[in-house]
Amino acid sequence: MTVAQATVPIDEVQVLSPITTNQQFLCQGVNYGSHVRESGMDPADMPFNTFFTKASSSLTGPYDDVVRPNHVKLLDYEIELGLVLGRDLTAGVQVQPDRLHEVLAGITIVNDVSARDVQLPQGQFYKGKSYRTFGPTGPVLLLLEPAEWQRWPELHMQLSVNGQVRQDTYCRDMLHPPHATVSEFSALQNLHAGDLIATGTPAGCAAKAPGKLSMLVANRILSEPTKWKFFIQRGLRNPKYLQPTDVMTLSIRTDDGALDLGSQRSKVIAA
Template sequence: MMGSLFSIPDPIALPVTGEDDTYPVGRIFCVGRNYAAHAAEMGHEVDREAPFYFTKAAANAVLSGVTTAYPPGTENFHHEMELAVAIGKPVFQADTSQVQKAVFGFGCALDMTRRDLQIRERNKQRPWDLGKDFENAAVFAPLTRVSDWQPDPQKRIILRVNGETRQDATLDELIWSIDEIISHMSGYYHLRPGDLILTGTPAGVGPVHPGDSLEGEIDGLQPVKLSISDPK
């Protein structure tokens, strides 16, 4: 009988509002530049040709309320507040009229970014992994089922650092809608339960430092919270 040489940590599982069962996380997809104002502040024009994506490892995700150390290798650590979509049923090569039945629920999330490393690698036409996928780089609040919450266009998405508002927008500013994102992505992946999609961040991203406390909100969802400690 064969056995494992060693054990690895179990994948993260997200609480679900009002329930005992949790949502195990399999894959994390992120949509790039999905708010026009954020694309502009990063020096890019809006691209309506097609969405584009990067990924974060589930092993690098943590739950809301944790304290994480300022990460190594960066001098420009940024917050990005996002709406997360949780997939609840398999979906593949679906059009926009078919994808809503695949959604399990929604939640607040933080896409933490080593901005200097992201920009350095992007300028060399290299992958963004050093800037985007590292320990504790994705922070998730509890999910709310789709039956209890809908992403209405005028709902606000807000991020505060030490009580000061940094990001403040509404969901109607998304360039690619949730239905469009899932439909497009399902043309390239067999999406399945456990997949999370971070739908992009509004304008106002910026640096955080040791001692900072972050709190992100989207109207009607559980907030996401993160504290930054000294490097380790």
């Protein structure tokens, strides 16, 4: 067989998620100051690292469709840098900023797709983010050399919907950096080689917090069910929420191209 015969065009194969569904899918919330502010909060008032999980069955390939369940109307996107564990951690460790290579293997692109009309009114992060296909991951699992790990703040994240840029920032804007996050997770629970940690998203999501005055009035005069009913009605008028046929394109790379996680492309379809 020649080299040419051994080459298969990428459009003739299905590219799978580089993270397998037997691994843990761990997540950070509100880890970028810009996203905290667009959520109606002050980063100075949030000194704690916020953790939650997604079902590993939500993992899907970087070019697979995202299926919007029939009852979900406020479907949102979140580009995130994914950290992949390089070894088991069954006891707490204090990871130093220059020793990430001792615990992490590589990085990948994650889209933390979210049903806001489930997540927020029901207070259910796991439920609102764990439907099947809500975790497009890849295409690249980039294994980094020790010196390359020091360049994670230079990674440039960008997400577009139908060609319109919605999210555009650098990983240096994280409030809680990778070494602190892995340290805290390891003190909390067992981690295993191949587990995925999604490190939060910057500003630019479809979901936006109402103004402080609106929230003050709503909290004083409306019941919880009524308040969230208005939230959903308001969201239905927001054109940034994802609709069937919308196409999301995600990329993460350094500006010089030395570290490049490829491009992810997912189309939204109705269930």
